[in-house]
Amino acid sequence: MGNTPETPGFTTAERDFSQVDKRRLVAALSRVLPATSLLHEAEDLPPYECDGMSTLRQVPLVVVLPETEVQVVAILKICAAQKVPVVARGAGTGLSGGAMPHRFGVVLSLARLKKILKIDAHARRAVVQPGVRNLAISEAAAPYGLYYAPDPSSQIACTIGGNVAENSGGVHCLKYGLTIHNLLKVRGVTIAGEIVEFGSLALDAPGYDLLPLITGSEGMLAVVTEVTVRLTPKPQLARCVLAAFDDVVKAGDAVARIIAAGIIPAGLEMMDQAATVAVEAFVHAGYPLDAQAILLCESDGTPEEVAEEIGRVRALLEDSGAIEIRVSGDEAERLRFWAGRKAAFPAAGRISPDYYCMDGTIPRKRLGEMLQAIQAMEKKYAMRCINVFHAGDGNLHPLILFDANKPGDQDTAEAFGAEILELSVALGGTITGEHGVGIEKINQMCSQFSTPEIVAFHRVKAAFDPEGLLNPGKAIPTLNRCAEYGRERMGHTQPQAHPDLPRF
Amino acid sequence: MNDLIHAWSERIRAASADGRSLHIRGGGSKDFYGRPAVGDLLDTRMCSGIVNYEPSELVVTARAGTPLAELEATLAARGQMLAFEPPHFALGSTVGGCVAAGLAGPRRAAVGGVRDFVLGARMIDGRGELLHFGGEVMKNVAGYDVSRVLAGSLGTLGLIVEVSLKVLPRPVAEVTLRFAMDEAAALHQLNVWGGQPLPVSASAWHGGVLTLRLSGAAAAVDAASARLGGEQIPPEAADNFWRGLRDHTDSFFQVDAPMWRLSVPGDALAASLPGEQLVEWGGAQRWLCSVAPAKEVRARTEALGGHATLFRHGERSGAVFHPLPAALMALQRNLKRAFDPAGILNPGRMYEGL
Incomplete structure (x- = not known):
């Protein structure tokens, strides 16, 4: 056996779908879907033209809203036969444009697959359809003393199918893990219309473990039709410590000391002064406004x-130079501490016409360095940036404030953002911790990965979807695009859809 | 080290061109596992050493050939551990072998498996390309999560050169309790406890005795052990017991008969297959020493919602791992081809044709 060349049809270049015949497509789809599940008139399509990243818009050819897995299979078989791009969509709260439609494609909304099929309290698992909201799972499990641990801040709206597609995080993932750590099984349909189960109800599955490949694959490998999640016993008690610092570097060091002391807090979040001031005016959480940085550190477990943990955390914070420390006395106060942190996004929207949200992750020890670099960039670009961090896991959400109506402002914000992302990679981190690459960060993929690595990603894609029909153009850049990166600057954006929804 | 990696790349490239299989191997502690290895030996032990370790980052990066014992000792000196408690099975097991085999020990059900702790990897694929996936940070969704797929891939997708693993603090307190209980009662009780916020970190049932380990903050372990009762085992005996399970030095495993590993939902009923049985992972892992026909073992395990692996001994040239549904097997073949088009890396170690 010699060295096998690429599989037939393999390409790392952009594919041309301009030959898609809308009339033929609609005719085929209308044979497998009721009229209420098929939108193709111009006036019905605009609600689907973007996701949470609303500055990039594209009207699709068709939107389908299947109600059963059988219909999903039929839709995918038609799209495969007619070589039509398919963009799967959950609640449309994604921040990186992963669900932005394809000009010649179908948007496959999973919003009507929204049944909780089973809550098995004894086995601590829930079987749900992809359109079920994240929070709805925890609500359904609550009577049994259980909950679904990953809690992206958009959890009142975002769906579990979308969480699987993005491998979503949240504010508690240092201790409880990301989406991947809380999944048992994902059932999906390939572009060929084959039903495949990834993972199992056991703790592992035979063969290659494809569950981590599907999780976070941004709708590029298969369409999720059913998710089995692990449910976690609710801790008896949770308390939160709020600590104020007169220096961001000291706050960053305090984070490292807590972790180094062998403590894994349930949540560990940081906000800089600008962010604190912005959210305080919005939600009145009682944050100290004179601090350069505040930390929120949550402990949960038995009383x-x-x-014991709060005592140790308090001592470490004092030792690290905290100027003020408060411990939540009751559940209402704990929720108030968190309210501000979770409202950072809408708060930014209140103080600035536009903002550009970053999502890099860096090693924790570089937090102080990154914050100082961002302060210098604020001067360099003459633009404000407020910083909220999942400090425990090094995931940063700097929000660059700008006014898109001011000439040049958007370009400046983009340059500012690009510098932060590139610094994230240079500091040993990544361009995206939890929001995904989508279309938004597709250029920066070229700075994080080498050409052979990008090609390997295209090969993985082709292993599942040889014709490249699932969400084409997202997540993995073409080699041409990488070659052009630097000359070309994509429009950086700020989410405007769902402006009131808490984020991160 | 770069010279070595370069030499390996060249060697894989040449092997790929010639269609010559390579048998990638670390310390050989898991030679018994999987289907028989074929091809020219590629020994990873030359590529050894801890590349980066900062306890406050909860991450360690080590080269594939680093002895697992060395890595664990380094972590222990800073009060940390590989939480998935990987089996060593024998002296000399390596970090690369640990990830490639994807096997976890007693703490698996409580904290997650090997793949849950893999953050990144450098590997050489079947074309001889050095590729880096993931990284050293906890949250990273840039690109497909290939490094986690390497866990349990038995070296068939690439030569692992270096891995980054999330580490955790060692628990402050640990107590092991024993209860007399039949299998059905133990399975029920483990699931009931599993639904409560208890610091259970390991469990094992065998021969009418349920052994339970609690780990965590002293206050939590004390409160739970007072509540659960049972007979407390002295710490040294307890450590030996859990290590015996982890490394299969426990007398249960000292047999020549086929040893099956049944991976089933934790709430599955008793397997009720002929032979001796030991239950771990809150019911989700069941070791079965049995001469029952493979067909019978697989059918019963499947009926319980799980899969069966002929872990040790028995006829190893046939199907060792559980057969896969056709559509899933096709994806696995495609993935193998994507990374190893010539099919030269540990071919057939997992399944025929992979």
């Missing part, structure tokens, strides 16, 4: 365990 004895929480008391």
Whole structure:
């Protein structure tokens, strides 16, 4: 056996779908879907033209809203036969444009697959359809003392199918893990219309473990039709410590000291002064406004365990130079501490006409360095940036404030953002911790990965979807695009859809 | 080290061109596992050493040939551990072998498996390309999560050169309790406890005795052990017991008969297959020493919602791992081809044709 060349049809270049025949497509789809599940008139399509990243818009040819897996299979078989791009969509709260439609494609909304099929309290698992909202799972499990641990801040709206597509995080993932750590099984349909189950109800599955490949694959490998999640016993108690610092570097060091002391807090978040001031005016959480940075550190467990951990955390914070420390006295106060952090996004929207949200992750020890670099960039670009961080896991959400109506402002914000992302990679981190690449960060993929790595990603894609029909153009850049990167600057954006929804 | 990596790349490139299989191997502690290895030996132990370790980052990066014992000792000196408690099975097991085999020990059900702790990897694919996936940070969704797929791939997708693993603090307190209980009662009880916020970190049932380990903050372990009762085992005996399970030095495993590993939903009923059985992972892993026909073992395990692996001994040239549905097998073949088009890396170690 010699060295096998690429599989037939393999390409790392952009594919041309301009030959798609809308009339033929609609005719075929209308044979497998009721009229209420098929939108193709111009006036019905605009609600689907973007996701949470609303500055990039594209009207699709067709939107389908299947109600059963059988219909999903039929839709995918038609799209495969007619070589039509398919963009899967959950609640449309994604921040990186992963669900932005394709000009010649179908948007496959999973919003009507929204049944909770089973809550098995004894086995601590829930079987749900992809359109079920993240929070709805925890609500359904609550009577059994259980919950679904990953809690992206958009959890009141975002769906579990979207969480699987993005491998979503949240504010508690340092201790409880990301979406991938809380999944047992994902059932999906390939572009060929084959039903495949990734993972199993056991703790592992035979063969290659494809669950981590599907999770976070941004709708590029298969369409999710059913998700089995692990449910976690609710801790008896949670308490939160709020600490104020007169220096961001000291706050960053405090984070490292807590972790180094062997403590894995349930949540560990940081906000800089600008962010604190912005959210305080919005939600009145009672944050100290004179601090350069505040930390929120949550402990959960048995009352004895929480008391022990809070004691240790308090001592470490004092030792690290905290100028003020508050411990939540009751659940209402704990939720108030968190309210501000979770409202950072809408708060930014209140103080600035536009903002550009970053999502890099860096090693924790570089937090102080990154913050200082961002301060210098604020001067360099003459633009404000407020910073909220999942400090425990090094995931940063700097929000660059700008006014798109001011000439040049958007370009400046983009340059500012690009510098932060590139610094994230240079500091040993990544361009995206939890929001995904989508279309938004597709150029920066070229700075994080080498050409052979990008080609390997295209090969993985082709292993599942040889014709490149699932979400084409997203997540993995073409080699041409990487070659052009530097000359070309994509429009950086800020989410405007769902402006009131808490984020991150 | 770059010279070595370059030499390996060249060697894989040449092997690929010639269609000559390579048998990638670390310490050989898991030679018994999977289907028989074929091809020219590529020994990873030359590529050894911890590349980066900062306890406050909860990440360690080590080269594939680093002895697992060395890595664990380094972590222990800073009060940390590989939380998935990987089996060593024998002296000399390596970090690369640990990830490639994807096997986890007693703490698996409580904290996650090997793949849950893989953050990144450098590997050489079947074309001889050095590729880096993931990284050293906890949250990273740039690109497909290939590094986690390497866990359990038995070296068939690439030569692992270096891995980054998330590490965790060692628990402050640990207590092991024992209860007399039949299998059905133990399975039920483990699931009931699993639904409560208890610091259970390991469990094992065998021969009418349920052994339970609690780990965590002293206050939590004390409160739970007072509540659960049972007979407390002295710490040293307890450590030996869990290590015996982890490394299969426990007398249960000292047999020549086929040893099956049944991976089933934790709430599955008793397997009720002929032979001796030991239950771990809150019911989700069941070791079965049995001469029952493979067909019978697989059919029963499947009926319980799980899959069966002929873990040790028995006829190893046939199907060792559980057969896959056709559509899933096709995806696995495609993935193998994507990384190793000539099919030269540990071919057939997992399944025929992979």
